[in-house]
Amino acid sequence: MSSPRPAYVLGGNRIPFARAGGAYAHASNLDLLTAALDGLVARFGLQGEVIGQVSAGAVLKHSRDFNLTRQAVLGSPLSPRTPASDAQEACATGVETVVALANKIALGQLESGVAGGVDSASDAPIVVGDRLRRALLDANRAKTAPQRLAALARIRPKDLAPVAPRTDEPSTGLSMGEHQALTTARWGISRQAQDELALASHQRLAAAWDAGFFDDLVTSYQGLTRDGNLRPDTSLEKLAALPPVFGKRLEAAPSMTAGNSTPLTDGASTVLLGSAEWAAAHDLTPLAAVVDAEVAAVDFVHGDEGLLMAPAYAVPRLLARHGLTFDDFARIEIHEAFASTVLSTLAAWESDEFARTRLDLPSAVGAVPRDRLNVHGSSLAAGHPFAATGGRIVATLAKELHRLAAEREGGGPVRGLISVCAAGGLGIAAILEAA
Amino acid sequence: MGDTYLDLVNRGPGAAIAARLGLPRPAPLHRYRPGSPLLVGPALVLGSGPDADAAARILSGPPRGVDGVPDGWGLDVHRHAVPDERYAAVLVVLTDVTHPDQLAAPVLEAASTLKRLRPGGRVVTVSRPALPDDAPALAAARQGVDGLLRSLAKELRGGATGNGIVLAEGVPVTAPSAVAALRFLLSARSAFVDGQLIDVDLDAGRLPDDWDRPLAGRVAVVTGAARGIGAVVADVLARDGATVVCVDVPAAGQALAAVANRVRGTALQLDVTAPDAGERLLEHATSRHGGLHVMVHNAGITRDKLLANMTADRWDAVLSVNLAAQLAINETLLTSGEFVDAPRIVAMASTSGIAGNRGQTNYAASKGGIIGAVRATAPLLLPFGGTANAVAPGFIETEMTARMPALTRQVARRLNSLQQGGQPVDVAEAVAFLASPAAGGIVGRTLRVCGQNLVGR
Numbered sequence: 001m002s003s004p005r006p007a008y009v010l011g012g013n014r015i016p017f018a019r020a021g022g023a024y025a026h027a028s029n030l031d032l033l034t035a036a037l038d039g040l041v042a043r044f045g046l047q048g049e050v051i052g053q054v055s056a057g058a059v060l061k062h063s064r065d066f067n068l069t070r071q072a073v074l075g076s077p078l079s080p081r082t083p084a085s086d087a088q089e090a091c092a093t094g095v096e097t098v099v100a101l102a103n104k105i106a107l108g109q110l111e112s113g114v115a116g117g118v119d120s121a122s123d124a125p126i127v128v129g130d131r132l133r134r135a136l137l138d139a140n141r142a143k144t145a146p147q148r149l150a151a152l153a154r155i156r157p158k159d160l161a162p163v164a165p166r167t168d169e170p171s172t173g174l175s176m177g178e179h180q181a182l183t184t185a186r187w188g189i190s191r192q193a194q195d196e197l198a199l200a201s202h203q204r205l206a207a208a209w210d211a212g213f214f215d216d217l218v219t220s221y222q223g224l225t226r227d228g229n230l231r232p233d234t235s236l237e238k239l240a241a242l243p244p245v246f247g248k249r250l251e252a253a254p255s256m257t258a259g260n261s262t263p264l265t266d267g268a269s270t271v272l273l274g275s276a277e278w279a280a281a282h283d284l285t286p287l288a289a290v291v292d293a294e295v296a297a298v299d300f301v302h303g304d305e306g307l308l309m310a311p312a313y314a315v316p317r318l319l320a321r322h323g324l325t326f327d328d329f330a331r332i333e334i335h336e337a338f339a340s341t342v343l344s345t346l347a348a349w350e351s352d353e354f355a356r357t358r359l360d361l362p363s364a365v366g367a368v369p370r371d372r373l374n375v376h377g378s379s380l381a382a383g384h385p386f387a388a389t390g391g392r393i394v395a396t397l398a399k400e401l402h403r404l405a406a407e408r409e410g411g412g413p414v415r416g417l418i419s420v421c422a423a424g425g426l427g428i429a430a431i432l433e434a435a
Numbered sequence: 436m437g438d439t440y441l442d443l444v445n446r447g448p449g450a451a452i453a454a455r456l457g458l459p460r461p462a463p464l465h466r467y468r469p470g471s472p473l474l475v476g477p478a479l480v481l482g483s484g485p486d487a488d489a490a491a492r493i494l495s496g497p498p499r500g501v502d503g504v505p506d507g508w509g510l511d512v513h514r515h516a517v518p519d520e521r522y523a524a525v526l527v528v529l530t531d532v533t534h535p536d537q538l539a540a541p542v543l544e545a546a547s548t549l550k551r552l553r554p555g556g557r558v559v560t561v562s563r564p565a566l567p568d569d570a571p572a573l574a575a576a577r578q579g580v581d582g583l584l585r586s587l588a589k590e591l592r593g594g595a596t597g598n599g600i601v602l603a604e605g606v607p608v609t610a611p612s613a614v615a616a617l618r619f620l621l622s623a624r625s626a627f628v629d630g631q632l633i634d635v636d637l638d639a640g641r642l643p644d645d646w647d648r649p650l651a652g653r654v655a656v657v658t659g660a661a662r663g664i665g666a667v668v669a670d671v672l673a674r675d676g677a678t679v680v681c682v683d684v685p686a687a688g689q690a691l692a693a694v695a696n697r698v699r700g701t702a703l704q705l706d707v708t709a710p711d712a713g714e715r716l717l718e719h720a721t722s723r724h725g726g727l728h729v730m731v732h733n734a735g736i737t738r739d740k741l742l743a744n745m746t747a748d749r750w751d752a753v754l755s756v757n758l759a760a761q762l763a764i765n766e767t768l769l770t771s772g773e774f775v776d777a778p779r780i781v782a783m784a785s786t787s788g789i790a791g792n793r794g795q796t797n798y799a800a801s802k803g804g805i806i807g808a809v810r811a812t813a814p815l816l817l818p819f820g821g822t823a824n825a826v827a828p829g830f831i832e833t834e835m836t837a838r839m840p841a842l843t844r845q846v847a848r849r850l851n852s853l854q855q856g857g858q859p860v861d862v863a864e865a866v867a868f869l870a871s872p873a874a875g876g877i878v879g880r881t882l883r884v885c886g887q888n889l890v891g892r
Contacts, residue, residue, distance in 0.1 A: 035689070042681075042692035042702035045723065077696040212685070215704045219688035283723050 007105035008286035008435055009098075010279055012395025013040035014269035015221035016228065017383035020121035023224040024266040029058045029065060032221075033072040033118040036268035036388075039219030040114065044272060044284060047077040053104065054078070055097040056116035056270070057087040059386035059423075060167075062125040069116070090422035091337065092295070093117045094269060094390020095430055101273050102290035111278040115394075117387030118268035132159040169423065171301045176308070176423060177338070181247025181256055183306030184340040187347045191255035194339035195239040198260040198380045201336060205377025206232035213376060217395055229263055229383035260339035265383030269391030271398075286435035288398035288416065293430040294318040300425040305358075308341045310427025311419040312348040313358070316365045318429045326366045328415055330404050330434075333393045334368075335420040336379040345419065376400065390428075393418055397432055405434035438832065440845065441855050461854035462594035465555040467623040467864060469647040469674065474621060476523030476553050477511040481541040482561075486608040487528035490561060493614060494526070499644070505609050506642055508618070515544070522548050524557040524621050530602060532562075532576045542583065549591070556595035559620045560584050561608060564601050564634070581632060588630035588887050589852050596625065596853070596887075599632040611640035612876030618646065619868045627829075627861035629852050630887030633877065639820065640875030641777070649871040651676030654724040656716050658707050658761075659734030661687035663833045664783070664859045666694045668733055671863035672870065673698035678724050682707070682716060683734070707734050707760040713767025721773055729870040730768060732761040732782040732805070737835070742796040750797045757801035758808070765812055765823075778816055779870045780823035782809050783862075784881050789827060790891030802827070806881045813879030822878050824869045829885025832856040851886035 015035050018024045024032060033056060041047055056069040065071070070084035089096045094117035101113030127133075131154070138151035168175050184194075208214060209226050244254030246261070272284075279286050296314035298305035311334070319325065326332065326349075334342045348354045349365040359365070376396055379389055397416045405414040414434035421427050444453040444460045453460050480491040489504065491514060496507025513520070525545050532538060545558065552558075565577035580599065588597030598620045602613055612635045619625050620633070643649035655672045659665035660681035669679045679700035683691040688704050695702035703719050705712055720727035735757045738749035761782060768774040787795050788802025805825050812823040830836060830847050836856065839847065848856035865884045868874060883891075 038696060039688065039692045039702070042695035045695075045699070045701040047696055047699040212706070212709065215685050218685070219692050219702075219704070220686055221689050225686040225688070283725070285722065 004106040006276060006289045007102035008274055008276065008279060009288045009290060009394060009398035009432065010272040010274050010284045010286060011044060012217055012269065012271045012391060013043055014218055014388065014392055015267055016218055016224045016226055017265050017267035017385055018224055018228040019383060020264035020266055022228050023222050024120065025122045027120065027222065028123050029068060029118045029120050030071055032120060032266065032268035033068065033116065034075040035221045036116060036270045037072055037076040040270045040272060041077045043216065048079050050079040051082045051114050052110035052112045053101060054082055054084040054114040055087055055101055056118060057093040057097065057387050058118050059088065059090055059093060060119055060121065060124045090424055090426055091386045091389060092420050092422040092426055092428040093387035095394065095418060095420050095428045098271055098290060098390060098394050099293040099430060105273060105275050112274040114270050114272055116270040116391050119385035119387050120266045121264035122266050126162045129159050129161065129163055169307065177246035177256060177261060179300065179307035180338045180341055181250060183309060183344045184247060184256060185250050185252035186306065187344040189340045189343045193343055194255055194260040195236055197339040197342060198239055199234060199236055201374060201377045201380040202231050202234050204375060205230055205381035208376040217399060227382045229265065230381050256338060256340060260380065262337055262379045262384035265385040267383065267385035267388045269388040271391045271394050287402040288432040288434050291431040291433050292318060292322065293428060296427045298425040307425055308337055308421035310425055311421050311429055312345050314427045314429040315419050316359050316361065318431060326368050329417045330372060330414045331375060331397060331400055331416040332368055332373050333397050333418045334374060335389055335393065337421055339380060341421055390420060401432055401434035438848065438855055459849055459854040462554060464594045464626040465623045466626055466860060473508055474510055474523040476521060477513055478524040478526065479513045479516055479522045479548060480526045480528065481544050482528030484531040486530040489608050490526060490528050505614055516548050521551045521553050522556065523553045527560045529560055529562045529580055534572045535576045535579055538576060538579060552595050554593040557621050558587060558597040559617065560599040562599060562601055563604060584632060585630050596629040598628055601632050601634045603636045606635055606638050610635060610638040610876055611642045611873045614642060615871060615873030624864040624868065627853065627857035627884050627886050628865060631883050633882060634880050635876050636878040637876035641872040643873060648676035649873065650867065653677045653728040654720050654726050655729035655731060655870060656680045656682055656720055656727060657731040657733055658682045660694055661690040663835065664831065664862050665733040667859035668731055668863040668866050669694050669698050671860060671867045673700060675867050677729065680720050707764065708755050712760065713764040717768060717771055717773055726776060727774055728776055729779045731866055735783060737798050739794045741794055745796065753797040754801050758804045762808060769815055775819040777872055777875060778819055778821035780809065780812060781866045781869045782825045784825040784827040786827050786829045786883065786885050786888050786891055810879035820875055822875055824877055824879065825881040826862060826865045826869065827881050827883045828862045829888040830856045831862060832858055851888045853886035857884060857886055
């Protein structure tokens with residue numbers, strides 16, 4: 001094994017994200033992931049290529065998709081000798097696959113990799129209840145007809161009702177939105193601030209589409225040519241008119257609406273990674289190096305911290321390891337699960353008390369320069385197909401950093417910071433640096 | 436896209452009834468497949484003099500110039516018509532005629548073979564252009580070939596075609612572009628090219644090492660490659676050995692990716708009307724594939740309206756996408772210093788731009804404009820061994836023509852000597868021919884792929 005070397009983001013491809021039940025209502029996770037891979041292969045001329053490893057995952061996953069990523073590879077123009085693995089870390093899946101493959105490249109275990117993620121809220125698995133499932137399994141194991149009948153006789157009509165998919169936290173039974181409502185109240189995030197963040201997200205994403213920024217990041221699919229959730233013509237007035245949907249049973253006035261929360265979304269994304277040697281051999285230009293990453297988790301079960309606040313811990317640890325502050329980053333990407341998640345995280349970083357009591361730091365981590373935050377929009381506008389969001393962010397940021405570095409020419413390092421919250425009280429942070 | 440009528444009159448009782456009633460009976464055309472023989476059956480080379488001898492030598496000789504002639508195709512060649520022989524091709528070399536009286540002998544000898552010409556047979560004339568300075572009798576003889584060929588082509592049946600090669604003064608019949616044009620017209624690659632005369636202006640260009648892979652080592656950009664003719668152009672260029680950059684608007688991305696993956700090229704999502712379109716496609720081709728050699732301007736739109744009802748947005752959209760965009764891209768390529776290795780520009784014109792078409796003033800202006808543009812652009816590329824030419828398709832069976840009203844479509848596709856619509860691959864073959872290194876001596880011309888449509892030249 002050789003000593004670590006840089007691992008680079010060489011590019012990416014995703015399909016436009018669609019609102020659940022929309023353009024991709026009848027497409028499966030496998031369809032979506034294969035489409036994203038097809039576009040990546042076409043963009044980079046990888047037909048017949050053996051990629052070192054393709055790693056991707058889905059949060060809402062059918063049991064039949066135990067080898068989802070491998071199946072997508074087999075359905076793509078990549079060489080069928082390309083290894084693949086499935087990964088899952090809730091909404092952090094996408095960034096986690098990027099980090100895992102980048103680390104393997106850094107260690108010389110891989111020359112190239114494709115990281116990715118996919119989720120279809122439209123094609124989510126529906127399962128049968130535990131009583132029906134056990135009866136069917138017992139019947140299957142039965143050796144004689146009477147045993148089989150006895151097993152099946154246990155089934156009651158109410159057992160036949162399917163169990164709909166849920167994204168509620170298994171430990172608390174609360175939905176993600178209700179969890180975030182607690183955090184929103186805790187940090188006193190105003191309705192107006194949330195709506196303003198949502199508006200900026202839509203305006204910036206629309207501007208990026210109009211400028212052709214996504215021409216080499218997205219490939220249309222099933223007639224959808226832009227993110228289906230994008231509302232370029234939304235306004236503060238329209239957002240202010242929406243009724244609150246979360247936190248209605250709390251003491252604080254409810255402020256989280258369909259406008260400042262991400263909708264259920266279908267989509268898939270991929271990121272092409274490689275060593276400098278592999279990139280050169282394939283005439284590809286490295287966009288950004290994957291410098292480092294940090295994961296964190298919080299105890300939301302016992303109310304010690306908010307469900308989606310883990311990045312508030314991961315990011316300061318990552319910054320400390322590199323001796324960096326927010327001012328050292330040209331761009332900062334904070335996944336917009338809810339507008340108030342971003343605002344609560346920013347507030348925590350600006351709080352001396354949070355720094356002292358939670359991070360064991362003498363004073364506040366710092367203020368994120370807002371003109372560097374989510375400059376091309378984020379999940380509130382694009383939508384959030386859970387495992388696909390990380391790939392969207394990494395590819396978008398890598399391109400943006402490369403563009404900035406080309407503009408600046410000769411300045412210091414052009415860095416980008418990624419922060420993604422995830423179900424289960426998880427969070428992941430990563431640093432990219434323009435190549 | 437199917438042609439039910441063509442199928443009907445070529446099978447069983449349908450064929451008998453059509454023959455009895457004297458209905459048009461279009462023949463299924465043979466298309467080129469790599470590795471298939473150039474001709475099935477003997478070729479007849481008529482005419483006297485050194486050009487006829489050299490042409491016969493190319494058809495019959497050994498490959499790759501081992502005996503001093505640039506190439507040989509190993510065909511069974513006759514120099515005089517053998518009675519009752521069924522020829523696959525008849526080559527009539529008329530470059531040395533100086534008086535109309537001299538046409539009779541070779542022409543009438545060719546005539547004796549026509550009734551037994553094989554299905555999909557080829558008649559090709561080779562002649563010199565009539566110029567204003569020529570003696571009147573010389574000019575008359577040479578211009579006479581034009582009328583002769585175009586009429587002869589209209590008489591051929593069974594999928595046979597008649598085309599000509601017009602060699603500029605001083606250009607030998609062994610010039611690379613003359614040899615390549617001859618090969619193209621004899622082969623199944625020119626299935627839907629009929630009644631056309633290909634001008635060879637210069638003794639320039641380079642013959643391929645392998646006639647099945649004439650574009651080996653070349654990098655081609657094809658705009659509008661997501662579907663229709665453009666997608667097939669990408670297929671054919673890749674089949675001929677080129678690395679293909681497939682360009683289309685981002686909204687066509689899914690189809691574009693499928694084409695790029697099929698041809699093992701790359702997809703570049705780009706609106707050709709973007710101000711930096713030329714720079715972006717050049718950067719992509721050079722950084723990813725090491726250069727740019729062939730630029731195929733295929734992207735085009737229609738916004739049909741009678742001129743009396745024309746709106747500015749319809750006019751502007753068509754002129755901008757079909758014409759202004761490629762002028763800007765060409766300007767970028769020409770000034771870049773990167774488009775200098777025997778570069779080829781091939782642009783998609785249309786018979787509408789030649790003969791006009793009711794309701795298509797904007798489209799015809801753009802397509803006529805393309806014919807003028809390649810004529811003026813080609814000389815600028817000559818210092819680099821380059822050229823620019825256009826292909827003008829007639830009625831081609833595509834998704835676009837499939838949307839025409841059924842009766843209009845049936846009539847439109849019969850209005851040519853082959854009595855059928857062409858396939859996208861027919862247009863693509865002509866593009867590949869003009870894109871090839873051998874076509875360097877064809878300068879600023881427009882090649883019609885129309886089955887000898889009744890309108891225009």
